Amino acid sequence: MLGEFEYLLLTAAAQLGEDAYGAAIRQEIEDATRGRCSIGALYTTLDRLETKGLVRTWMGDPTPQRGGRPKRMVRVTAKGVRAARDFHAAVMRASRGVSWASNRVGTQP
Amino acid sequence: MxxxxxxxxxxxxxxxxxxxxxxxxxxxxxxxxxxxxxxxxxxxxxxxxxxxPWHNWRPWLILAGLVVPLGLLLSLLSNHVASMNSVYSWMYFNNWDWSLLQHRAFWIVLAQTIVLVFPDILALICLSWAIGFTLGDLSRRTIPVNGVLFCLVLLFGALVAAPQYMRLQVHFMTLGFHPRNTGPDPVSSLTLYRVLFPVLVQIILVLLPSLLGMYKGARSHRLSLPLRMILWVLALGSMAVLAAMQGIWWVALVTQSRPWFHPIWQKPPWLLAIAGPVMYWLATAARKRHSGAGNPACSRL
Known part of the structure; x- marks a missing residue:
């Protein structure tokens, strides 16, 4: 089972497709969560996902915009897609009927 | 900013x-x-x-099994060397007189002092380097953290553990062999020699060589494994001998066995201590010579 940050990272990478690399994924996560995503969390989670075989990473070409430095390109593997789908399905199942998922008035005080 | x-x-x-x-x-x-x-x-x-790397058990084993005990043992050894040398330093620096240079006896005593003190200093430097090398080689990925922890252990050893241990030794020694010998001596009554001098000795003879050893050890992958293993065995063997010697010293004290109760049991095993760095120096010199001659077969010793 994925962790929630791992799921966010896989989702961001899948959405970016061919353009998925460290800084772009980070921006995507920050836009989605409206919170800050640290580089430490990003790259250590990427390493973990790669060890699990859920993503594949490689060094991209250097660009002038990055001061001639390379990117760490990311692609979600088939195993990663399955893991993200399972996580999403589990969250949907777990959320069935709760107030914040069904837009009805909640039971909280 | x-x-x-x-x-x-x-x-x-x-x-x-x-x-x-x-x-x-x-x-x-x-x-x-x-x-x-x-x-x-x-x-x-x-x-x-x-x-x-600390999610693994290995760095914890190296920390508990090597960094802490070796740091404390080196501190103890350094404190012992400092207390021996403080007497000579006091003798020369606090009682200096230029006219001494004209006396033949002064030069004889100076030569005797150097012969007496130099092997201990050399052994401590070599031992510290060898321990640093071993730690650097065995914990390459965790060396920044282990290096800082080693420095903290040395600091704790220099300021707290070693002085307390020495005090304990002196206390039991006074009870056992010199019941009438009381009161501080003129050298250790001076704060400079009691506090500052051991710390300085530890920085120069232990901290700097061990940090240099760690640096070399962390980059030792170019050396062959058998050679590195010999260096580990020599370094750890020296420390094991040192620890055993401390044990013998205490047994001699408790049993009041005078023939065994000798300051030599407090001294570093200097032949073992210098063997490691000398081997490393010879191996790297030979490697440089071979690679200089462009022989790729000898690029790994």
Whole structure:
């Protein structure tokens, strides 16, 4: 089972497709969560996902915009897609009927 | 402020692998982060990278089994060498008289002092280097953390553990062999020689050589495994002999066995201690010579 940050990272990478690399994924996560995503969390989670075989990473070409430095390109593997789908399905199942998922008035005080 | 932060980012990011360092610096340039933000980010990444190996049991074993006991033993040895040398330092520096140079006896005593003191100093430097090398080689990925912890253990040893241990030794020695010998001696009654001198000796003879040894050890992958293993055995063997000698010293004290109760049991095993660094020096010199001659078969010793 994925962790929630791992799921966010896989989702961001899948959405970016061919353009998925460290800084772009980070921006995507920050836009989605409206919170800050640290580089430490990003790259250590990427390493973990790669060890699990859920993503594949490689060094991209250097660009002038990055001061001639390379990117760490990311692609979600088939195993990663399955893991993200399972996580999403589990969250949907777990959320069935709760107030914040069904837009009805909640039971909280 | 921004410039200082970027300078710090440069320094801190050196702890990352070269490839990752480039990627991170590129990310900073692309996202146009400010210096403080980049510094916070790179510190976070470096901290996570340094902590990652500690999820394994090996770094904990090296910390508990080598870093702490070896640091304390080196501190103890350094404190002993400092207390021996403080008497000679006091003798020469606090009672200096230029006219002494004209006396033949002065030169004889000076030569005797050097012969007496030099082997201990050399052994301590070599032993510290060998221990640093072993730690650097055995804990390559965790060496920044282990290095800092080793320095803290040395500091604790120099300021607290070793003086307390020496006090305990003197206390039991006074009870056992010299019941009428009371009161502090003129050298150790001076704060300079009691507190500052042992710390200085530890910095110069232990801390600097062991940090140099760690640096070399962390880059020792170019040396062959058998040679590195010989260096580990020599370093750890020297410390085991030292620990055993301390044990013998205490047994001799408790049993009042005078023939065994001798200051030699407090001295570093200097032949064992210098063997490691000498072997390393010979091996690297031979390696340089072979690689200089362009013989690829000899590029690994």
């Amino acid at each position: 921004n410039r200082i932060c970027w300078k710090l980012v440069d320094i801190v990011s050196r702890a990352l692998e070269p490839g990752e360092r480039d990627i991170v610096r590129g990310d900073f340039a692309e996202s146009q982060q400010t210096g403080p933000q980049a510094l916070r980010d790179v510190l976070g990444l470096v901290a996570r990278r340094q902590m990652a």
